[in-house]
Amino acid sequence: MVLIETSDASVATRNLTTAKAMVEGISQEMERDPSVFVLGEDVGSYGGIFSSTTGLLEKFGPERIMDTPISETAFMGLATGAAVEGMRPIVELMFVDFFGVCMDQIYNHMAKIHYESGGNVKVPLVVMTAVGGGYSDGAQHSQCLWGIFAHVPGLKVVIPSNPFDAKGLMISAIRDDNPVIYMFHKGIMGLPWMAKNPRSLGPVPENPYEVPIGKASVVRSGKDASIITVSLSVHHALDAAESLAQQGVDCEVIDLRSLVPLDRDAILESVAKTGRVLVVDEDYRSFGLSGEIAAVISETDPRMLRVPLRRLAIPDVPIPYSRPLEYAVLPTADRIISEIKLVMA
Amino acid sequence: MDKETRLGLYETMVLSRSFEEAILRDYHADKKPNWDIGAGLIPGEMHLSAGQEPVAAGVCAHLSADDAVTATHRPHHFAIAHGMDLKLLAAEIYGRETGLGKGRGGHMHLFDPSIHFSCSGIIAEGYPPALGQAFAFKYQGINSVVIAVTGEGAANQGAFHESLNLAALWKLPVVFIIEDNDWAISVPRDASTSIRSNAVRATGYGIRGVRIQDNSVEGVWDASRTAIEKARAGEGPSLIEVHTVRLWGHFEGDAQAYRDDLESLIDPIAAYANQLETDGILTHELVQHIAEESKNRVDEAIEFAKSSPLPSPEDVEKYVFA
Structure with a gap:
């Protein structure tokens, strides 16, 4: 495990967008740990609506990068059950606004199993989802809602703001033994089809590294x-x-x-x-x-x-x-x- | 079916009933004269499964500890049939530090990783995690199956339908069980469900569905054998609906004033005992012996629970995170 503080981004020799930094983090963990897999809507050949899984299908194949039906309750629960049996799922739900259709699996199941089991059952998984507005997507596609997830005991909540943290927090989230909600703002992904903050492109070290969860x-x-x-x-x-x-x-x-x-x-x-x-x-x-x-x-x-x-x-x-x-x-x-x-x- | 298997089914059902009779006794013992759901040795809601034992016994007879079960808010019969340690189960129900979840879970939240057992207090929401366990087994190349249980009321939930579709699509080794006890708390099946058999719904997802009409433990055993073999062979999920019976209330304290079928209920354990006696497998003495053995095991478990310490309030924040 290599811990690098934000200041060490200066040693990186290339710039990545936040989206590419996230994908690199996922990819490196998937190479290291066969129990990591990705599932969600349009994470396969599309590569994630906000480019959070671009290229992973080509690299890891459909056994580990899986498009799901639009059945959020089923696939969110699937991630929990798989985590209970020793897998490390990364499950994407396209927009945070959509969590209403599967909130029970999140706040009543993945968040509580470790506690209810008296610590006997771990649920190591990452839920990643896009947040935020600013591009006229209306009331059901523009919210942040992190307060809801932070309110429920048992979920860690991480929200990177730049490419360096995006990769490091993704690696930390995957390695964490708890359910981690990973929320990325569309405006920092560096998408070619949306106005972006100039800092959505930034230096990212090539080697895997962790950004500690819980440290501002x-x-x-x-x-x-x-x-x-x-x-x-x-x-x-x-x-x-x-x-x-x-x-x-x-x-x-x-x-x-x-x-x-x-x-x-x-x-x-x-x-x-x-x-x-x-x-x-x-x-x-x-x-x-x-x-x-x-x-x-x-x-x-x-x-x-x-x-x-x-x-x-x-x-x-x-x-x-x-x-x-x-x-x-x-x-x-x-x-x-x-x-x-x-x-x- | 051979004699040992039939006796085994009977013994499993008796053990489950014996356990629940003990829970029933202690649950009500100190809630008098003014009934208070939060008072006594066993506080909180208590959903007992008396009458539904054939479902659990028939299904779990085909399982090993490497197979998984996700049960419902009414989980004891499945927990016991799948081999849960009665002491750990009892201690959890009595809210003790020695319980399965160290008193953090309670009777609707039983997690036993040694037998891949879990349950959920939310209707139909135990199905989705079952998919994940099945996915993990398949991915890891383990020849295990998952039994996912709900009641008939749950078959009208979205989670039920999403899960059947996804399990069928990905050919996951799951057997979905519906315990149709005619009542979703107080709402009769006819008032909640547009069709007579939920097995029909399996057809809509391209999987096999069967309904067992008579709460017969051997019928369940037979149907689940086929379904479990199919799942183990990589041929995907099946659905089995069993028309069973809820002998007691939805929860303890439920006066069941809404029910008009109480007079006609058949106790499946007594009925099976009669059948086995007729077939020369059970004798009166053997019935007594099995009842005593069960009672001894249950008494030992309850004694363990009652003599175990309650959790310490200082530790309340333990286990929120791993």
């Missing part, structure tokens, strides 16, 4: 305010921080990378330093990640906050279709800048 990353160090976020919003936060730096505001940006386990120490360390916090979350505002982070701080020592914490999250409305409406709810760089100005005021 300080992606920009700063002293004035902490922006605590995850996924595509990390990039919006970095863009906002660059702009704010020119106006004399020095922001720290924390990429949580995992929601379960949550790196409370990283959050508290940053808050202790800056005393000002903006949580940016592309999931819904109420009963979710932003409230959880506020609670972590309050329960530890609310006096660390020099001003009240602010949160920029999707207001409690379904994601609208029409562009001006959708962008009225998404946490963009401009809105982050406005929020930071309020935090600094």
Whole structure:
């Protein structure tokens, strides 16, 4: 096992998109461990609707890369049963929005079996799914919903924001003995058919490596305010921080990378330093990640906050279709800048 | 069928009934005078399988510990027929640290990896994980099969239909069992299901389906032998529906005021004993002997459970993650 911190991405000699980094992680684990296999909708010859399995069918064949019927309950449960018998399935569900049709298999079965069995039965599997909006896909194809999975005991939740973490977290997720929900934002995959953040292409080491689950990353160090976020919003936060730096505001940006386990120490360390916090979350505002982070701080020592914490999250409305409406709810760089100005005021 | 097999089926059914009679006694013993579902030695919901023993005994007679069973919220007869250690089973039901799940599971959540046994409290949702076990066996080149059990109410669930299709498509070594006890809690079969036999539904997925109409343990034994051999031979899944009987309530405490068939119920164990006596296989003495043997095993298991420690509250967060 080789652990490499984010800073070590600088040693890599080539750039990959997030999608290709994920695929490389899966591919290397499949070569190493014959118990790893992939199943889901359009993961075979299509290569995954968001290119998360491109080339795997050609390399590993239909015995290990399997297209399923549109029967999410059946194939999600299949992954759980196979994991119980010693396999390490990677199961893709195309959009996180579709989990409603198979949630029982996730929150009542894969998440609980280890506990209910008193630790006698392990369920090592990875569920990977696309999240996020910004391209007018409407209310049933644009959500993040990570708060739902993080809420249920027994599921680890990882959300890479860049190619390096995408590969390292995928390898860690596959090797983990627990069910891991691996959520990738469409806007960071580097897809040729969707507007993408420039950081969706980045340096990735060729050798297998792990990014530890449950460890946040300080992606920009700063002293004035902490922006605590995850996924595509990390990039919006970095863009906002660059702009704010020119106006004399020095922001720290924390990429949580995992929601379960949550790196409370990283959050508290940053808050202790800056005393000002903006949580940016592309999931819904109420009963979710932003409230959880506020609670972590309050329960530890609310006096660390020099001003009240602010949160920029999707207001409690379904994601609208029409562009001006959708962008009225998404946490963009401009809105982050406005929020930071309020935090600094 | 040879004599030993028939006796074995009878013994399995008696052991299961004996176990559940003991659970029944302790479950109700300290819930008086004011009945409180959460009180007593055995708290919580309790779904007993009395009357349905022929299904479990007939199917599991063909299995070894290398084969898997996924059962339902009413799991005891399958657990016992598949060879679960009675002590570990009892200790789990009594919520003890020595139980199968160290008291974290309870009677609807029994997991025994030594015999590949699991169950689910959610209707029809035990079918999908069964597919995965079957997939793993096939992938690993192991000649094991999986028995996936539901009730007739579950045959109207999406998970049931998704699972039949996928198992048929991938030729997985699964035998789907439907225990049709006529009642989905209080809703009679005629009020829930558009056809008389769920075996017909197998045809819709291109697999073999049979219905056993009379709760006969030998009928189940015979049908499941064929289905299990087929699955082991790589010929894919089958469906067996057994018209069985729920002698007691959906759960203990269910007054069953909705039922009008209670007078006509036939106890399959007594009926089988009569048949075996007629055939000269059982004698009155042997019946007594088997009952005593079963009772001794059950008493030992219950004693183990009752004398085992309860889990410690400090350990409540243990086992959330591996």
